[in-house]
Amino acid sequence: MSDTAPLIKIEGLHKSYGGVVQVLQGLDIEMTAGDRVVIIGPSGGGKSTLLRVLMGLEQIDRGSITFGGNPYISAKSGKTAIDAKVRRSIGMVFQHYTLFPHLDVIGNLILAPTKVRGEKKADARERAMALLTRFGLAQKANAYPAQLSGGQKQRVAIARALMLDPKLMLFDEVTSALDPELVAEVEQVILQLAHQQMPMVIVTHDMWFARNIASRVIFCAGGVVVEDGPPEQVLGSPKEERTREFIERVFHIKH
Amino acid sequence: MSYTFDFASVFRNMAPLWDGLLVTIQLTIAANVIGLTLGFVLALLVMSRWRAIRLPVTLFIEFFRCTPAIIQIVWFFYCVPMLFNVFLGSVTMGIMALGLNLAAFNAEAYRASIQAVPREQLDAGVALGLTPFQRVLYIILPTAVRNSVPVLLTNGIGTFQQSALVAIVAVQDLMYQGKTLATLTYRPIETFTIVALVYFAVSFPVSQIVGYLERRREVLAS
Ligand SMILES: Nc1ncnc2c1ncn2[C@@H]1O[C@H](COP(=O)(O)OP(=O)(O)O)[C@@H](O)[C@H]1O
Ligand SMILES: [Mg+2]
Numbered sequence: 087m088s089d090t091a092p093l094i095k096i097e098g099l100h101k102s103y104g105g106v107v108q109v110l111q112g113l114d115i116e117m118t119a120g121d122r123v124v125i126i127g128p129s130g131g132g133k134s135t136l137l138r139v140l141m142g143l144e145q146i147d148r149g150s151i152t153f154g155g156n157p158y159i160s161a162k163s164g165k166t167a168i169d170a171k172v173r174r175s176i177g178m179v180f181q182h183y184t185l186f187p188h189l190d191v192i193g194n195l196i197l198a199p200t201k202v203r204g205e206k207k208a209d210a211r212e213r214a215m216a217l218l219t220r221f222g223l224a225q226k227a228n229a230y231p232a233q234l235s236g237g238q239k240q241r242v243a244i245a246r247a248l249m250l251d252p253k254l255m256l257f258d259e260v261t262s263a264l265d266p267e268l269v270a271e272v273e274q275v276i277l278q279l280a281h282q283q284m285p286m287v288i289v290t291h292d293m294w295f296a297r298n299i300a301s302r303v304i305f306c307a308g309g310v311v312v313e314d315g316p317p318e319q320v321l322g323s324p325k326e327e328r329t330r331e332f333i334e335r336v337f338h339i340k341h
Numbered sequence: 342m343s344y345t346f347d348f349a350s351v352f353r354n355m356a357p358l359w360d361g362l363l364v365t366i367q368l369t370i371a372a373n374v375i376g377l378t379l380g381f382v383l384a385l386l387v388m389s390r391w392r393a394i395r396l397p398v399t400l401f402i403e404f405f406r407c408t409p410a411i412i413q414i415v416w417f418f419y420c421v422p423m424l425f426n427v428f429l430g431s432v433t434m435g436i437m438a439l440g441l442n443l444a445a446f447n448a449e450a451y452r453a454s455i456q457a458v459p460r461e462q463l464d465a466g467v468a469l470g471l472t473p474f475q476r477v478l479y480i481i482l483p484t485a486v487r488n489s490v491p492v493l494l495t496n497g498i499g500t501f502q503q504s505a506l507v508a509i510v511a512v513q514d515l516m517y518q519g520k521t522l523a524t525l526t527y528r529p530i531e532t533f534t535i536v537a538l539v540y541f542a543v544s545f546p547v548s549q550i551v552g553y554l555e556r557r558r559e560v561l562a563s
Contacts, residue, residue, distance in 0.1 A: 138464075141464075141467070141468050142467065143464055143467055143468070170470075173467075173470065174470040176468075177468065178465075178468040180461055180464065180465065182459075182461050183461075184459075184461045184462050184464065184465035186462060186465075186479075186480060186483075186484075187484065188483040188484055188487060197469070197471075197479060198469035198470055198471060201471065201475055201479065202469065202470040202471060202475075243465075246469070247468070247469070250469065250470065
């Protein structure tokens with residue numbers, strides 16, 4: 087796939103919860119396989135909802151999403167159609183820890199590859215160990231989630247998603263629940279992935295991280311895209327008043 | 342106090358008590374096999390999205406939870422043979438009554454721990470491409486069973502104690518043998534003290550295990 091053909095194309099996406107709370111109100115976003123999109127915006131603005139829709143976890147009201155040129159999600163007469171095969175090529179890491187508590191680290195990593203793809207256990211274990219070694223977690227292979235720090239849990243969650251060779255990774259405020267001293271180790275792992283050209287959509291409130299990882303920054307508020315551009319522009323000299331206000335307030339930066 | 346305890350005459354005639362304990366343990370184990378398996382099925386049915394399934398199962402569970410066990414046992418003993426023209430032997434009937442009662446209570450324990458599985462974990466299951474059936478099998482079931490173990494054990498040992506009720510329908514369990522022995526020796530106080538101690542000796546270690554499991558779970562959950 088070329089770097090400029092759209093990997094994800096979102097058109098006219100509307101999403102409400104129970105028809106009452108209108109969260110996304112006609113969102114249009116296009117991203118290429120070379121993009122690392124950082125989404126910023128006020129709390130309650132629908133960032134998590136957007137990522138959950140992209141992951142195929144939510145019903146939508148209107149609009150459509152294509153992936154690599156193929157239909158992925160669409161809404162027809164009130165019903166949301168989600169292509170499960172496309173969904174399997176997307177990975178997501180959540181804000182809250184989602185490791186399965188009854189499985190050790192290796193068990194968490196090989197569950198989906200062995201059950202979903204029918205990969206041999208020995209092969210999956212070998213790939214899992216390689217990933218854990220890369221993330222500095224080899225000695226934790228047989229630890230249970232309850233025995234890990236928050237930073238370690240999130241790194242394992244990232245490794246678990248990578249076991250399925252995703253073509254797109256979604257990160258929803260994956261460091262927000264962490265103690266400050268644990269944030270860097272998780273961000274380093276994501277930066278590592280970025281260097282390997284993994285397409286990703288990241289929701290974060292970390293200015294340093296956003297600047298360093300983004301090829302594009304999107305400011306979302308009120309369920310629509312307010313501003314969309316390179317990080318220097320959106321974070322450094324925003325065109326929109328609302329973006330400027332938000333950045334000053336959240337990142338304490340005066341322009 | 343003028344009463345003089347005389348345990349000796351009871352100790353001399355203890356043999357039937359051991360036979361009774363054996364029957365009581367058989368009742369308990371058989372009732373627990375029913376309670377653990379049927380209870381899980383009931384829990385799944387009671388969470389069904391179809392009312393036609395949910396309603397009768399809820400009624401069944403609530404009937405057993407909201408009536409005294411002793412009435413359930415008597416009812417089983419006298420009404421089931423009359424209504425359905427079957428009589429399966431007193432031990433079997435006792436097992437059925439105790440087993441169904443336990444299943445109803447265990448169903449509640451299973452249901453609560455199934456619903457306590459965090460939604461985020463199921464989302465992660467979807468994100469990892471697991472099918473709905475695989476999510477039940479690999480995420481919900483192991484967590485739910487593990488979380489309900491203390492309650493299941495408590496319920497199970499409760500059935501051990503409640504099984505004493507079947508003595509009133511002439512099942513020759515520990516309680517029944519105790520009553521016989523009390524009449525035989527004219528020493529009801531001593532006899533029932535010993536019977537109580539036997540029940541205690543079995544129940545107490547299990548309740549200690551439950552306490553240990555709950556403390557361990559609190560540590561693991563933190
Ligand atoms: N499951 C849900 N049911 C109902 N309302 C929800 C649900 N999830 C989120 N919302 C609402 O949708 C809005 C957007 O939430 P969210 O996508 O989490 O925003 P953000 O991640 O930007 O903080 C909020 O007003 C929130 O209360
Ligand atoms: Mg959010």
